[in-house]
Amino acid sequence: MDRTLHPRSRRLVPLVAVAAASMLLVAGCSSSSGGKKAQEEDGSGASAGKAGTPRMTIAMVTHAAPGDTFWDTIRKGAEAAAAKDNAKLVYSSDPNAANQANLVQNAIDQKVDGIAVTLAKPDAMKDVVAKAKQAGIPIVAFNGGVDDWKKQGILEYFGQDESVAGEALGDKLNELGAKHNICVIQEQGHVALEARCAGVKKTFKGTTDNLYVTGADMPSVKSTITAKLKQDSSIDYVVTLGAPFALTSVQSVADAGSKAKVATFDLNKDLVNAVKDGSIQFAVDQQPYLQGYLSVDSLWLYKTNGNFSGGGVAPVLTGPAFVDKSNVDTIAKFAAKGTR
Template identity: 75%
Template sequence: MDRSSRSRSRRPAALVAVAAAAALTLAGCSSGSGGKKAEEGGPGAPAGKAGTPRMTIALVTHQSQGDTFWDIVRKGAEAAAAKDNVKLVYSHDPNAGNQAGLVQNAVDQKVDGIALTLAKPDAMKAAIGRANAAKIPVVGLNSGVSDWKKLGLLEFFGQDETVAGEAFGKKLNEVGAKKAVCVIQEQGNIGLTQRCDGVKKTFSGTTQTLYVNGTDMPSVKSTITAKLKQDSAIDYLVTLGAPFALTAVQSVAEAGGKAKVATFDLNKELTGAIQKGTIQFAVDQQPYLQGYLAVDSLWLYKNNGNYSGGGEQPVLTGPAFVDRSNVDRVSQFATNGTR
């Protein structure tokens, strides 16, 4: 992708996000419902809807069935699509090869833009190259902060998972944890690995990694329970998604131990668990904002030639901690399915 015409601005990414995020006040109704295969939905007619020509954007993620995190990402994308007169085509597959195939489908359909995740960057390289060759702009979101530029993406919206993990490790030190287990629900997912590596780097206690099958929640529960029964010295479980945190709470109860649970990512149920004290804290990367900005950025590029971050810097949406001190405010948005 030709970057010669891009702005050389090096303003902090957080500042660059302000203008795009301000458009959230114009967000309209949903553009469709979920599913594994590509699905389409026409936007509604909210006040302030863009008068620009209709365009089609494909959003392709590595979502696994039942992972509520992606429902929030999609709501943000649908709100931007409704505002921007965009037909949003959403598809997902946790298998990297299949996800790459979905990107190729979008290229074949000659969409106007593609937003995608890079959980396994190497597997996506060829498909992204074909999109670039077809002159279809591609932006990244959620995973791939270390790889988006070298793969030729236009922009990136998400969280630096290493930084988030390091912040999490420091938080564990603050609460007096001594022995933590980091639970990874998908082997090979670079973002999840970076989270656990970040925790290990800054946590002064002992850290272990436990792999579970994230597509089989009963198996997740039994694997964590077995680990807790095996080692009663574990005092913190670090999970990498809200559904797994809630399951870990069940494992702690079943094992009869005293381990506490903290996690990355939020959903409605998890904010309630923080309020009750069964989850200690969570890292919020604002998935709604990721989906919204990814779609809106492609509309801005198409209609005004804009690059968030000057085409050189990622726009960071996290990390931020949610605990009992601030969960009440966050929960009001989580009830709406947007946090």
């Protein structure tokens, strides 16, 4: 597979983070559903590559909604890094921004050694991020907040530039001859999701309509997309912002009797199979396993050796990269393990 990032990302002169192969082969401990409740992962069972550094505790606080398999992949990467780094990982999540901020405060109160946080709604996280810094706790951001992490004085950022990713997808639609797409946003006000659709609209030469759905209610997502497709037969592409929504959109297209094709951001095992069978045309991969792994490992490196990537000015980009029929077989073997 060609691992080169889309050309539009080159203008950012991103840093490329490379983890040693031995690190990535460490088995992560099993993950169980945590929802809003913090859970501890101690890395027990790791058989090789475990650091001899003092035990530390790292909190990961995300905006993940229950049932979204994308976050299982992020968590698996975080668990693998924690196992390698002799760290206890305390994972918690809540899609509500105020509740997520409270979870970060809980981590501060527990006096953890480092915090990895997503900034899906950065304004809601600003005050608690400042409190972590005041408490002397190093904090990194990942997945959401590429435009805000520096403003908040966060050490590092791991993820993709969502605007660049959206622009890349818009270019891809142009190459495929698309004329009219709907960009399905599952959470209004989520800065990364809004940026993706704005990027698509910026480069796509046809018409882009944003369609807001309630991501936590998949039957409603399905019916809303179906209704839109029935209403407007000129729509030839449905663009979704997550694998579960793409798979649901395939059902919506069938129910509506539409000829629209489906493309998406992000992967999971079922989505990879859908690309293989042609029901989904392509996906934009931001490598969530890598985001989770690097976020935890970076805090270990900072605490043990004072290392940090980007000098506080540049993000470490993990995407975008396209997955389609030309390379999906290569990706499939990793997706089957839950690492892509």
